[in-house]
Amino acid sequence: MTKIRLHNSRTRKREDFTPLDPENVRMYVCGPTVYDRAHLGNARPVVVFDVLYRLLRHVYGADHVTYVRNFTDVDDKINARAASMQADGDTRPLNAIVQALTDETIAWYHADMDALGALRPTHEPRATQFITQMIAMIEGLIAKGHAYEVSGHVLFDVRSYPDYGRLSGRSVDDMIAGARVEVAPYKRDPMDFVLWKPSDAALPGWDSPWGRGRPGWHIECSAMSHELLGASFDIHGGGIDLQFPHHENEIAQSCCAFPDAGFARYWLHNEMVQVEGKKMSKSLGNFFTVRDLLDQGIPGEVIRYVVLMTHYRSPMDWTAAKAEEAAQTLFKWRKLTEGVVPANVAQESVLDEIAGDLNTPGALAALHKLETQPRALLFNARLLGLLNDGQGAWYSRRKLFYAANDTLKILLQKRRIAKEEKNFARADWIRDALKKRGISITDMPDGKVKPQTSFDFADAYFDKIEQSERKEVFGDLYKSDGSIDASALVDRYISLVASELLDELERIE
RNA sequence: GGCGAGUUGGCGGAGUGGUUACGCAGCGGAUUGCAAAUCCGUGUACAGGAGUUCGAUUCUCCUACUCGCCUCCA
Structure with missing residues (x-):
């Protein structure tokens, strides 16, 4: 059996992975708070842990892995968004807006993550469906002396859990010393965090032993x-970024509620996403969602490949x-594997890289070496969630435009044949049609034909194409600085024109 | 201020105490109406300093720089 090794953030070491129960390997990943489109930073853990999910399924069997990723659908950010929608004229009650907002966001999330080729987890619980369990857990924590109620709030008592701070490697005292902690007057300790807080009549809320209220963020994941x-x-x-405080608090809650169980054994954390070398933030204006990229014509599969190009524990740019x-490589691989039946065994070179703490860049390198074996390439690429059926529409479109490159050659050949057959009307039609589109052809003394055009025609053609389609038609011509090589653009223009004329020629005949 | 991660060739990006990462770009060649695509070949690297070692890019320490977290955040 493949030996899986994972970097456990809890011990800061790479460890052999041994599941508690090989018949049912269990993984929990923190999902999104649903109030807005998923951005690239949200997408990274989805892809990273999808790779791990696929690896576990491969090693232990698809029916022997349970993967849970939650939706946080009760949260002050959601309430704030709903309130601002109300302020903008939405006349529905706040609760109704929250419901609609979270439903819609979850649908978006599914669509966007599907586009990235991520498998749906086994369970995707919504926090609001587990309020009962949260309340029960909080009651248990109070009973054990790990939590206390004060002015409608229930707070976790961090001093009651000696290991608090272990995951993130900080002591409670250190945290208090350097942190800008919001110290509510009712807290016993500044680091105590909320398990339950009161809701007024307008806000989403549930009845509890402490009055109508809503759960704190951290308790949701523990309960689910x-x-x-x-x-x-x-x-x-x-x-x-969730390591502290979210995961620290989860551990405190769960380990105090179920002291002998041990909670999660392997903790994995992915590093953050940057854009063009800078932290992605709304203030820098380099903030974008997965949907933005998809709308720009960048296929989900390409986004996925870019994510896989960087090891999950390094910042990704x-x-x-x-x-x-990424698009260039995937295009090549799709071309190589078109119509190919995938092999049925994983290549050791690829599997070892994935199993070695999810070294996806290493796995991609191993895939490059399989280019001479298309069947193996296809099977192993799919271990990483690449080259799947149903994600190749972009390939077909791009191929069409690449194919257009041959068209001028074919068109000029048809003209030559027409001339040989003394079909001068047809030969001249070709020449004149090209001329009308700004492409003049000159018969050289040696029998070759030289097409000529000016950049203006190509440029005008480029302008005519909708922004959203440009990436498809000219995407491969962009240079790294974002500009397009002028002569390449002209060549592409000639090819496209020739392609159109060939179609027209066929219709005439 | 506290805690942590990192600095590899033109770019991206793995890895290792001594042997070619890999990809892109570049260069040379084959093929080619010009290109594209494809194929073959090829160069360049381990932030700086000190130490450990027969030998360090790989271990230790120091310095410089970058980045992240400590506040909602994936």
């Missing part, structure tokens, strides 16, 4: 993972140049 995976399970994943390199 417990309900769906049990008190102890194998892997817990998420972005490195999104650049246009990388996207084009």
Whole structure:
């Protein structure tokens, strides 16, 4: 059996992975708070843990892996968004807006992550469906002396859990010393965090022993993972930014509620996403969603490849140049594997890289070496979620435009044949039709034909094409600085014109 | 201020105590109406300093720089 090795952030070491139960390997990954389109940073853990999910399914069998990724659909950010929609004229009650907003966002999320070729997890619980379990868990924590109620809030008492801070490697005292902690007057300790807080009549809320209220963020994941995976399970994943405080708090809650279970055994954290070398942020204006990229004509598969180009524990930089390199490689691979039946065994070179702490760049390198074996290439690329059926529409479109490159040659050949057959009307039609589109052809003394045009015609043609389609038609011509090579553009223009004329010629005949 | 990660050839990006990463770009060649595509070949690297070692890009320490987290955040 393939030996899986994973970097466990809990121990800061690479460890052999041994599941609690090989018949049911269990993984929990923190999902999105649903109030807006998923951005690239949201997409990274989805892809990273999808690779791990696929690996586990490959090694232990597809029916022996349970993968849970939640939707946080109760949260102050959601309430704030709903309130601002109300302020913008939405007349529905706040609760109705929240419901509609979270439903819609989840549908978007599914569509966008599907486009990235990510498998749907086994369970995708919504936090609001597990309020009962959260309340039960909070009651248990109060009963055990790990939480206390004060002015309608229930707070976790961090001092009651000596290991608090272990995952993120900080002591409670250190945290207080350097942090800008919001110290609510009712907290026993500044680091105590909310398990339950009161909701006024307008906000979403549920009845509880502490009055009508809503859960704190951290308790959601503890309750859902417990309900769906049990008190102890194998892997817990998420972005490195969640390590503190979210995961720290999850551990505190779960380990205090179920002291003997041990909670999650392997903790995996992916690093953050940057854009053109800078942190992605709304203020820098380099903030974009997965949908933005898809709308620009960048296929989901290409986005996925770019994510896989960087090891998950390194910061990943999104650049246009990388996207084009990814598209180029995937185009080549799709061409090589077109119509090919995939092999049925994984290549050791690829599998070992994935199993070695998800070294996806290494796996991609191994795939390059399989280019001479299309069947193996196809099978192994699919281990990474690439080259799947149903994700190749972009390939077919791009291929059409590449194929257009041969068209001028064919068109001029038809003219030559027409001349040989003394069909001068047809030969002249070709020449004049080209001329009308700004392409003049000259018969050289040696019998060769030289097409000529000016950049203006190509440029005008380019302008005429809708922004959204340009990436498809000219995407491969972009240079890394975002400009297009002028002579390449002219060549492409000639090819496209020739292609159109060939079609027309066929219709005439 | 506290904690942590990183610095590899033109670019991206793995990895290793001694042997070609890999891809893109470049260069040379084959093929070619010009290109594209394809194929073959090829150069360049391990931030700086000190130490450990027969030998360090790989281990240790120091310096410089970059980045992240500590506040909602994937």
